[in-house]
Amino acid sequence: MEDVIRIKDQFYVLATSALADDRTRVLKHGDTFGVFNRFGDVESVGLCEQGLYHGGTRYLSRLVVRLGDSTPQLLRSTIQDDDAFLTVDTMNLDIHKGERVIVPRGSIHLFRSKFLWNAVSYEQFRISNFSLHQVETVIALDFRADFADIFQVRGAKRENCGTILPSQIVDDSVVLSYEGRDRITRRTRLSFSPAPARLNEESVEFVAALDPKQERSFYISVSCETEESRRRTFSYDRARHEMTRSLEQEKQRLCRVVTSSPRFDAWLARSASDLQMMVIGNPEQDYPYAGVPWFNTVFGRDGIITARQCLWMAPWMARGVLRYLAEMQATEVVPEEEAEPGKILHEMRRGEMTNLKEVPFGRYYGSVDATPLFIMLAGDYLERTNDLPFLKAIWPNVLAALDWIDRYGDADQDGFVEYKQKSSRGLVQQGWKDSHDSIFHEDGALADAPIALCEVQAYVYAAKLASAAMARRLGHDELASRLAAAAQALQESFERHFWDDDLNTYVLALDGRKRPCRVRASNAGHCLLAGIAGREHADRLVQTLFGEELFCGWGVRTVSSREIRYNPMSYHNGSVWPHDNAIIARGLARYGFKRQALSIFHGMFDASCFMDLNRLPELFCGFHRRSAVEGPTLYPVACSPQAWAAGAAYLLLEACLGLNIDARENCIVLSSPHLPDFLESLQLENLRVCDQVVDLRIHGRGAEVAAEILRGHAKIEIDIRPDSPAKS
Numbered sequence: 001m002e003d004v005i006r007i008k009d010q011f012y013v014l015a016t017s018a019l020a021d022d023r024t025r026v027l028k029h030g031d032t033f034g035v036f037n038r039f040g041d042v043e044s045v046g047l048c049e050q051g052l053y054h055g056g057t058r059y060l061s062r063l064v065v066r067l068g069d070s071t072p073q074l075l076r077s078t079i080q081d082d083d084a085f086l087t088v089d090t091m092n093l094d095i096h097k098g099e100r101v102i103v104p105r106g107s108i109h110l111f112r113s114k115f116l117w118n119a120v121s122y123e124q125f126r127i128s129n130f131s132l133h134q135v136e137t138v139i140a141l142d143f144r145a146d147f148a149d150i151f152q153v154r155g156a157k158r159e160n161c162g163t164i165l166p167s168q169i170v171d172d173s174v175v176l177s178y179e180g181r182d183r184i185t186r187r188t189r190l191s192f193s194p195a196p197a198r199l200n201e202e203s204v205e206f207v208a209a210l211d212p213k214q215e216r217s218f219y220i221s222v223s224c225e226t227e228e229s230r231r232r233t234f235s236y237d238r239a240r241h242e243m244t245r246s247l248e249q250e251k252q253r254l255c256r257v258v259t260s261s262p263r264f265d266a267w268l269a270r271s272a273s274d275l276q277m278m279v280i281g282n283p284e285q286d287y288p289y290a291g292v293p294w295f296n297t298v299f300g301r302d303g304i305i306t307a308r309q310c311l312w313m314a315p316w317m318a319r320g321v322l323r324y325l326a327e328m329q330a331t332e333v334v335p336e337e338e339a340e341p342g343k344i345l346h347e348m349r350r351g352e353m354t355n356l357k358e359v360p361f362g363r364y365y366g367s368v369d370a371t372p373l374f375i376m377l378a379g380d381y382l383e384r385t386n387d388l389p390f391l392k393a394i395w396p397n398v399l400a401a402l403d404w405i406d407r408y409g410d411a412d413q414d415g416f417v418e419y420k421q422k423s424s425r426g427l428v429q430q431g432w433k434d435s436h437d438s439i440f441h442e443d444g445a446l447a448d449a450p451i452a453l454c455e456v457q458a459y460v461y462a463a464k465l466a467s468a469a470m471a472r473r474l475g476h477d478e479l480a481s482r483l484a485a486a487a488q489a490l491q492e493s494f495e496r497h498f499w500d501d502d503l504n505t506y507v508l509a510l511d512g513r514k515r516p517c518r519v520r521a522s523n524a525g526h527c528l529l530a531g532i533a534g535r536e537h538a539d540r541l542v543q544t545l546f547g548e549e550l551f552c553g554w555g556v557r558t559v560s561s562r563e564i565r566y567n568p569m570s571y572h573n574g575s576v577w578p579h580d581n582a583i584i585a586r587g588l589a590r591y592g593f594k595r596q597a598l599s600i601f602h603g604m605f606d607a608s609c610f611m612d613l614n615r616l617p618e619l620f621c622g623f624h625r626r627s628a629v630e631g632p633t634l635y636p637v638a639c640s641p642q643a644w645a646a647g648a649a650y651l652l653l654e655a656c657l658g659l660n661i662d663a664r665e666n667c668i669v670l671s672s673p674h675l676p677d678f679l680e681s682l683q684l685e686n687l688r689v690c691d692q693v694v695d696l697r698i699h700g701r702g703a704e705v706a707a708e709i710l711r712g713h714a715k716i717e718i719d720i721r722p723d724s725p726a727k728s
Contacts, residue, residue, distance in 0.1 A: 023037070023038050023612070024036065024037060024038075024049075024050065025037070025038060025040070025077060025078075025079055025086050026079070026292045026293065026640070026641065027079070027083075027084070027085075027086055027114070027115060027116050027121075028083075028116065028277050028278070028289075028292050028296060028641075029084075029115075029116035029117055029118070029119075029243075029277075029280065029281040030118070030119070030280070030281025030282050030283065031054060031055050031119070031281075031282065031283060031296070031297075031350070032052070032053065032054040032055075032116050032118075032119045032120075032121075032224060032281075033052075033053050033116070033292050033293060033296045034051070034052045034053070034060075034114075034116060034121060035049055035050045035051060035053075035292070035293050036050060036086060036114075037050060038074060038077040038088070039065065039071070039072075039074055039077065039088060039090065039112075040065070040077070040086055040088045040112045040114055040123070041063055041064045041065060042060055042061065042062055042063040042064070043062065043064060044061070044062070048153065049153055049154075049293055051148075051153070052121055052188075052222060052224065053150060053293070053296070054119050054224035055224070055350045055351060056149060056150045056297075056349055056350040056351025056352075056353075056354060057147055057148070057149060057150070057186055057224075057351050057352065058145070058146060058147065058148045058149075058150065058153060059145055059147065059186065059188045059222070059224040060121075060143065060144075060145050060188055060222055061144050061145055061146040061148065062142060062143055062144035062145075063141060063142070063143050063222075064141065064142045064143075065110075065112075065125075065139065065140070065141050066138075066139070066140045066141075066142075067090070067092050067093075067095075067108065067110055067127075067137065067138075067139060068092055068093070068095035068103065068108075068137045068138060069095060069096060070093050070095075071093075072090035072091060072092055072093065072110050073090060073091050073092070073093055073105075074088070074089075074090055075089040075090055075091060076088070076089040077089075078613070079613060081269060081270070081273060082247055082273050082276075083270075083273035083274060083276065083277040083641070084115050084243060084244075084247055084277070085113055085114070085115045086112075086113070086114050086115070087111070087112065087113045088111070088112040088113075089109065089110075089111055090109075090110045090111075090112070091105070091106050091107075091108060091109055091110065092105060092106070092107060092108040092110070092137070093105050095137060102135075103131070103135050103137060104131070106130075107129065107130060107131035107135060108127060108128070108129060108130070108131075108135065108137060108210075109127070109128040109130060110125060110126070110127050110128075110139070111124075111125070111126040111127075111128070112124070112125055112126075113126075115239075115240065115243055117239050117242065117243045117281075118231065118232075118281070119223065119224045119225075119229075119231050120221055120222065120223045120224070120231050120233050120239070121221065121222040122219070122220075122221050122236050122239045122240070123219065123220050123221070123222075123236075124217055124218075124219055124236050125139060125206075125217065125218045125219070125220075126215055126216070126217045127139065127208050127210065127215060127216055127217075127218070128210070128213075128214070128215035129210035129211065129212055129213065129214055129215070130212075130213070131212060132212055133212065134209065134210065134211050134212070135209075135210055136207065136208065136209040136210075137207075137208055138197075138205050138206070138207055138208075139205070139206045139208060139218060140203060140204070140205045140206075141203060141204050141205075141220070142202060142203045143174075143176075143190060143202065143203065143204070144176075144202060145176040145178070145188040147162070147164070147178035147180070147186055147188075149351045149352045149353040149354075150293075150294070150351060151351070151353050151358075151359050152353070154294060156353070156358075156359070158353070158358065160181060161181070162178055162179050162180035162181045162182075162352065163178070163179045164176075164177075164178055165177035165178060165179055165185070167201040169199060169200070169201070172191060172192045172193065172195045172196065172199070173189055173190060173191040173192070174189075174190050174199060174200075174201060174204075175187050175188070175189050175190075176188040176189075176190075176201075180352040180355075181352065181356055182352045182355035182356050184226055184227070184352070184355070185226065185227050186224075186225070186226055187223075187225040187226070187227075188222060188223070188224065188225070189221075189222070189223040189225055189231070190204075190220060190221070190222050190223075191220065191221045191223070191233060192204055192206075192218070192219070192220050193218070193219045193220075193235075194206075194218070204220075206218045219235075219236045221233045221236075221239075246280065246281075247276070247280070250276050250279070250280050251272075251276065252686070253314065253316060254272055254275075254276070254313060254314055254686070255312075255313035255314065255684055255685065255686050255687045255688070256272070256684075256685040256686055257272075257313075257653070257682055257683070257684055257685075258682065258683045258685065259679055259681065259682040259683075260679055260680040260681045260682070261678050261679055263605075263609055263614075263678075264605060264678060264679060266608075266614045267605060267608040267609070267614045267616075267649055268649055269614075270608075270613055270614045270615050270646075271615075271616075271646040271647070271648075271649045271650070272646075274615060274641035274642075274643070274645075274646035275288060275306070275310065275314070275317075275643065275646045275647060277641060278290075278291075278306075278641065278643040278646070279317065279320075284298055284320070284324045285320055285324075286316055286317055286319065286320025286321070286323075287303055287317075287320050287321055287324050288302075288303055288306045288307070288317060288321075288643040289643065290302035290303070290639070290642065290643055290644075291618055291639030291640075291641060291642035291643060291645075292639060292640075292641060292642075293639065294639055295639055295642075297347065297348055297349055297350070298324070298328075298345070298347070298348040299346065299347050300325055300344050300345040300346050300347070300367060300370035300373075300374070301346065301367050301369060301370045301373060301432060302643055302644055303321045303324075303325070303643075304321055304325070304370060304373045304374060304376075304377050305373065305579060305583075305644050305647070306321075306643040306644045306646075306647045307320075307321040307322075307377060308373075308376070308377055308380060308651070309579070309582060309644065309647030309648065309650050309651040309654075310647050310650050310651075311377075311380055311381065311384050312384065312650070312654055312659055312660070312661055312687075313650055313684070313687070315381065315384050315385050315688065318377055318380070318381040318384070319381065319385075319387070319390060321377065322374070322377060322378055322381060322390075322394055323390075323394070325344050325345055325370075325374055325397075326393075326394045326397040328344075328345040328348070328363065329342065329343070329344060329345070329397050329400060329401070330342065330343040330344075330345075330365050335422040335423055336357075336360055336422075336423045336425070336426075337360060337362075337363060337364055337365055337423070338360075338364060338365045338366035338421075338422050338423060338426050338427075338430075339363075339365040340365070340404060340408040341400065341403070341404065341408070342371065342400035342401050342402075342403050342404030342405075342407075342408070343365045343370075343371055343401075343404050343408065344365070344367075344370040344371040344373075344374045344401060345363065345364070345365055345370065346364050346365050346366050346367035346370055346427075346430075347361050347364045347366075347367075348361070348362070348363055348364070349361040349362055349364075350362075359425070360423055360425045360426055364426065366421075366422075366423075366426045366427045366430050367427075367430050367431070367434075368409065368417060368418070368419035368430045368431055368453065368456055369430075369431055369432065369453075369455070369456050369459055371401045371404050371405060371409065372401070372405060372417070372456065372459035372460045372462070372463035373459055373463075374397075374398075374401055375398055375401050375402065375463035375466055375467055376459060376462050376463050376466050376530075378391065378394060378398055378466065378470065379463075379465075379466025379467070379469055379470055380466070382469075382470060382473065383469075383660075383661075383662065383663065383664075384661050384663060385663050385690070386663035386664050386690060388473065391470060391473070391474070392474065395470070395474065398467060398470065401463075402463075402464075402467055402483075405417055405460055405463070409460075411450070412450070414514070415489070415490060415493050416452040416457055416493075416494075416497075416510065417452065417456050417457065417460050418449075418450035418451055418452045418510075418512075419431070419449065419450060419451055419453075420449035420450040420451070420512075421449065428449075429451075431453045431455065431456060431523075432455075432580075433523070433558065433572040434572075435570075435571045435572045435573075437565065437572075437573065438571075438572040438573060439451055439453070439508060439509050439517060440508075440517060440519060440564075440565055441511070441515070441517050441518065441519070442517075442518040442519060442563070442564065443564065444564040444565050447509055447511040447512075447517050448511050448512040448513065449511075449512050450512050451509050451510070451511055451512065452509055452510040453508070453509045453523060454494075454498050454506045454507060454508060454509060454523050454524055454526075454527060455523045455524075455526035455527060455530075457490065457494050457498065457532065458494070458526055458527040458529070458530035458531075458532040458533075459526075459530055460490060461487050461490050461491055461494065461530055461531070461532040462529075462530035462531060462532070464483045464484070464486050464487035464490070465483070465484065465487045465531075467480075467483045468480040468481075468483035468484040468487070471483060490532075491532050491534075494532055495534055495537065497510065497514075497516075498510070498516070499537055500516065500518055502518075503518060503520055503544070504540045504541065504543060504544045505520050505521075505524045505540075505541050505544045505545075506523075506524040506527055506533075506537075506541065507519065508521045508523055508524075509523075519559065519560075519563050520544060520549065520550060520559070520560035520562065520563060521558060521559050521560070521563075522545075522550070522556045522557065522558050522559070522577075522580050522581075522584065524541055524544075524545070525541070525545055525556060525580075525583065525584035525587055525588075526583055526584070526587065527541070527587070528541070528542075528584065528587025528588060528590060528591055529583050529584070529586050529587035529590065530587075531590060533591075535591075538591050542588065542591075542593050542596055545584065545596075546596055546599070547560075548561075548624070549561045549562045551599070552568075552576060552622050552623065552624045552625060553603060553624055553625025554576050554603040554604070554606070554607050554620070554622075554625055554632050555576040555577075555578070555580075555581040555600055555603045555604060555607075556576070556580070556581055556584055556600065557574050557575065557576055557622040558572050558573060558574060558575050558576070558577060558580065558622070559572070559573045559574050561574065561622075568621045568622035568623045568633075569621050569633075569635070571619070571635075574621075574622040575619045575620065575621055575622045575635060576619060576620055576621070576622050576632070577618070577619045577645075578604055578607075578616045578617075578618075578619075578644075578645045578648040579644035579645055579647065579648050581600045581603070581604060581648065582600075582604070582647070582648035582649075582651040582652050582655070583651070584600065585597040585600040585601060585651070585652055585655040585656075586651055586652075586654065586655040588600075588655070589655040589656065589658060589671075589672075592672065594656065594672060594674045594703070595674075597652075597655045597656055597674075598656055598674060598676050600652065601652045601655070601656055601676050602676060602678075603625075604616065604648060604649070604652060605676070605678065607620065607631065607632050608649075609631075610630075610631025610632065611631070612640075615640055615641055615645075615646075616642075616645045616646070616648060616649075617634070617635065617638040617639065617640035617642060617645060618635075618638040618639040618640065618642040618645050619635050619638050619645075620632045620633060620634055620635050620638065621633035621634065621635055656673070656674050656675070656676065657670055657673045657674075657675075657698065657705075658670050658671030658672050658673050658721070659673075661689055662719075663689065663690050665717075666689060666690060666692075666713075666715055666716050666717065667716070667717045667718075667719050668687075668689065668694075668696060668707075668716065668717070668718050668719070669719045669721060670698070670705070670707060670718065670719070670720045670721065671721045671722075672703070672721065672722055673698065673700075673703075673705040673707075673720065674702060674703050674705065675698070675699075675700055675701065675702060675705055677701075677702070680699060680700070680701065681697065681698065681699035681700075682697075682698050682699075683695060683696065683697050683698075683710070684696040684697075684698070687712075689712075689713075689716050692712055692713040692716055693711075693712060694709050694710075694711060694712025694713065694716055695709070695710040695711040695712060696708070696709055696710070696712075696718075697709075697710050705720070706720075707720060
């Protein structure tokens with residue numbers, strides 16, 4: 001692991017060798033995911049991140065296929081549109097017997113198809129003979145399981161590991177086992193059909209004798225098991241049928257968007273499939289995991305933002321996120337977990353190192369923004385669905401979150417919410433930019449804690465207004481008035497302490513001595529989403545965001561190119577994040593800056609057209625856009641797929657259409673809708689409004705937009721409104 005370095009403190013890594021170079025293929029189902037090369041194999045290259053993982057452990061660290069006496073030649077490799085299946089076409093190179101070529105190159109076609117289902121990887125090998133003569137060849141697979149914890153894969157060093165147990169061959173299966181130091185025995189069970197010609201502890205061989213135009217299929221399944229969970233496996237066809245059926249059921253819950261642009265449809269279709277992948281099979285029902293490979297688990301901030309991005313088209317996701325985070329809300333002070341009563345979860349992990357507390361992330365609360373974001377999502381969910389019974393169920397959690405904001409979040413009682421690392425093994429920076437060097441002063445010096453981030457104050461402002469609205473719905477008028485007054489006081493104080501006239505933006509943060517971090521950063525754009533910015537400051541902030549130092553042509557950089565720590569290849573100090581830009585675009589639209597919101601929309605759409613599988617990654621490099629025919633520069637270890645990168649497309653649509661569902665009034669609201677110039681029309685199919693389902697068509701050019709309901713309930717109205725900026 002010499003090519004691994006660490007960025008996000010102890011447990012987040014970068015690398016000198018790029019995932020972009022390795023061209024990996026990713027599959028996920030629930031708590032199981034696989035990272036494969038383009039052949040569908042697992043090899044130790046680059047980051048050595050390839051493998052089959054389950055529950056935070058790598059259950060398969062090698063799986064390499066040979067056809068005859070060599071690796072086959074790759075013809076095609078893709079993840080299918082539904083994100084569920086990896087399919088690969090290969091052909092043979094010359095197969096020799098001594099010095100003689102017995103099967104010429106291109107005579108044999110080997111097709112591979114694999115998918116994951118209920119902690120099992122299923123794979124079919126279909127071999128076809130396209131020569132004029134009978135051929136006999138061998139398909140061989142080498143395999144290994146290192147049972148590495150995912151934090152080991154990411155670079156964490158361990159003084160002591162568990163024990164690899166002797167392998168067992170039973171009938172047509174081999175079982176690889178590991179006894180962890182957490183006293184859990186993990187097993188990888190590889191099963192083969194039909195019976196292989198040869199099988200040992202590290203390899204298997206199938207022999208195929210084929211007449212011209214004849215084909216045969218071979219199957220393997222790889223089960224991820226513990227002593228308590230022996231997996232039930234099915235035949236490949238039966239498991240594929242069950243997987244396909246569950247995918248179709250899941251699709252019925254999403255609002256489908258069909259537009260006049262096939263390229264835009266491709267981006268939306270991949271985004272929808274990625275979101276579905278991030279949810280389906282998870283033990284936490286309807287909760288989107290953050291991303292693959294490094295974040296295939298519950299993250300509070302990521303889940304909340306993804307749910308908010310998708311609220312108009314998949315409100316059930318917000319319900320699932322709110323329900324689970326309410327259940328996991330901290331109830332006591334636990335410094336090593338950064339837990340305090342009322343605080344919302346940051347991250348939850350499984351695995352041997354987590355079980356042994358070698359890493360602190362089993363149940364970890366080290367984020368300063370998840371708690372106000374939780375309240376904001378609760379308020380937005382109520383408006384979107386009018387689900388008052390659910391709000392009543394989580395109202396105690398909302399109150400506990402408010403109490404955390406005022407008591408623990410604002411420990412020095414200066415009116416601002418700050419963070420300071422409680423555990424030496426936890427995160428130093430606890431906003432969404434959580435790499436260690438992301439919060440700094442204009443001279444490059446890192447800010448001292450406790451740190452008050454500008455966007456966190458904006459979230460708290462929005463959370464208190466949302467709480468006030470929810471309190472009124474529940475009949476708590478006095479509380480609602482107090483919360484609204486507290487929000488107003490925070491807004492006034494925020495404007496005094498965070499606005500910088502010389503920079504024309506809100507400062508990045510206040511440090512532990514209340515000194516402003518005078519840095520131009522994308523964080524300030526989040527203040528528009530929350531509505532805390534006054535009109536004059538909003539106007540000036542937009543000019544700064546769209547100056548060439550921040551807007552690179554693809555989107556808004558995380559940090560201005562004028563800042564001393566600017567680096568377009570860094571994680572948080574000059575890169576471009578799709579979710580960050582979607583949040584900014586939604587804020588721009590809130591203040592009536594539709595043209596600028598459309599600029600971000602265009603940039604993200606154009607970027608998606610250059611990306612593999614039309615999939616926006618977690619982030620990409622912030623180099624200035626050079627031409628219409630060159631795509632953005634990839635960031636080497638960005639998660640792809642990533643939930644909030646997939647959700648960005650839907651928040652961008654919401655921003656430019658001014659789309660809002662008012663469930664109490666049975667009304668679809670379009671506030672100053674604008675269509676980007678690459679769209680003339682779009683249909684929202686299976687859009688849920690309360691207990692009704694409608695199909696909505698929106699069409700026009702630019703700001704001249706009309707809408708009509710094609711299918712649905714007659715009582716649902718469409719209200720197209722002119723601009724109504726948040727601040728006067």
